[in-house]
Amino acid sequence: MRFSYLQRSCRSGNHVVRAEFRLLDPVxxxxxxxxxxxxxxxxxxxxxxxxxxxxxxKPGALANLLRNSYPEFETVTEQGFQIAIGSDGMVAPAPMVPQFRLRFSNPESVFLLQIAQSTFSVHTVGRYPGWPAFKAELLRAWEAATEVLAPNLITRIGLRYINRVPRLSQGEPPRAWLKSSRNIPEALLDSLPGYVFRMEVATAEAERSVTTVTTDQRPSEKFGALMLDIDRVSQRLIQAGDAQLPDILERLHEDVWQVFDQAKNENLEAYLKGENRDTAA
Incomplete structure (x- = not known):
């Protein structure tokens, strides 16, 4: 889905009236x-x-409410640390108050649901089912959970896609899969292994885009993988049941797709299409 915006302003006496029209191009x-x-x-x-x-x-009420779609339920405790500087000037890690999340899953589903006191998230596990299915489950699960959570406002929406591309050699540079774009600098493309690139920009008022490129190593991978992590964040306050929520999600997803589409080169395009990896890279 592609979006374009058209703004028109006119003056009435001492006041300026501005109208914004959104045009949807269903591509x-x-x-x-x-x-x-x-x-x-x-x-x-x-x-x-x-x-x-x-x-x-509330945990029991949520488990009962969601049991048909997410029959497996567990509580996950997260222990964080912060850096504290003592009176003697010494730096030491200080434990933070443990945070817990309720995790709901279904072995027959690609979706996983996590809920805490003020956060709600839907994750995909395994093969990505596509944006229409992801968006539909996100909205369905959110509507169901609000019966127990009783939210008033959504204060932040984050949509994040983590891409993993197995590397073909130890010295393979990012240029093997990526090209320069608005979010990927030319200097990164020829970097030797060990690179970590992160760019966070304010794309609009109360909105941010975060792009991260690095490498990761799994025991099963000889040369590890290139990671392209794209995170789109909106901190515009909206009502929990705002009818514009689906449109906001579409816009965030379109932004994520544009970052990915502009960054992938011909080799990555060929890999996505399942073409021979050796000839693609």
Whole structure:
């Protein structure tokens, strides 16, 4: 889905009236037989309605509500650390208050759901099912969970796609799969292994785009993999049940796709289409 915007302004007395029209161009994105998406996730940060509090009964209520779609349920505790500087000037890690998440899964589904006191996220595990299915499950699960969560406002929406491309040699530079673009600098493309590139820009008021390129190593991979991590964030406040939520998600997804589409070169295009890797790279 592609979006374009048309703005018109006119003056009435001492006031300027501005109207914005959104035009939708329904051009579907291609579906590749060999996708590189390791994980896709969308996370909402929300504020509860006045008087709504997290209680010990909510995990059980959520598990009961979601059991048909997500029959497996567990509590995951996350322990974080922060750097503290003592009176003697020494630097030491200081443990933070443990945070917990409720994790809901289904062995027969590619989706995984995580909920905490003020966050809600849907993740894909295994083969990516495509944006229409991902978006539909995200909206369905959110609508169901609001019955227990009682959210008032969504304060942040993050849509993130983590791409993994196995590398073909130890010294393979990023240029083997990527090309320079608005988000990928030319200097990165010929870097030797050990590179970490991260760019965070404010694309609009209360909106950010984060692009990260690095490498990762798994025991099963001889040369590791190139990681292209694209994160699109909106911090515009909207009502939890705002009718514009599907359109906001479409816009964020379109932005993620544009970053990926502009960064992939012919080799990565061939790999996505399942063509011979040796000749593609």
């Amino acid at each position: 579907p994105h291609p579906s590749f037989p060999n996708p590189t998406i390791q994980e896709a996730l969308c996370e909402f940060h929300f504020q509860g309605k006045p008087g709504s509090m997290w209680t010990p009964a």
